[in-house]
Amino acid sequence: MKSKCNIEFYFSSASSAKAACDALKQEEDFKKRVDSKVEVKGSTLLLSVIADDTTSMRATLNSYLRSLQVIEGINTGAVGNKNTNDDVNKD
Secondary structure (H helix, E strand, O other): OOEEEEEEEEOOOHHHHHHHHHHHHHHHHHOOOEEEEEEEEOOEEEEEEEEOOHHHHHHHHHHHHHHHHHHHHHHHOOOOOOOOOOOOOOO
């Protein structure tokens, strides 16, 4: 069963959206049962996925979302930061 999904991701600037698009472009070429497209309009990243089956759709979306989570972490400075609660156990 073919399926299609379009998602919009909103960035704080057009340059951030473009950088994310450039990073995600490589994902387009590695899918066999999926046709995906990533593009930018202003500060919005547009992701379009057409898959031959739901398993391929889920795997592709998971891959893009994981990559976007890393990109978001880099943009917010959260990547590599450890949240330790050292103050909690101090007496």
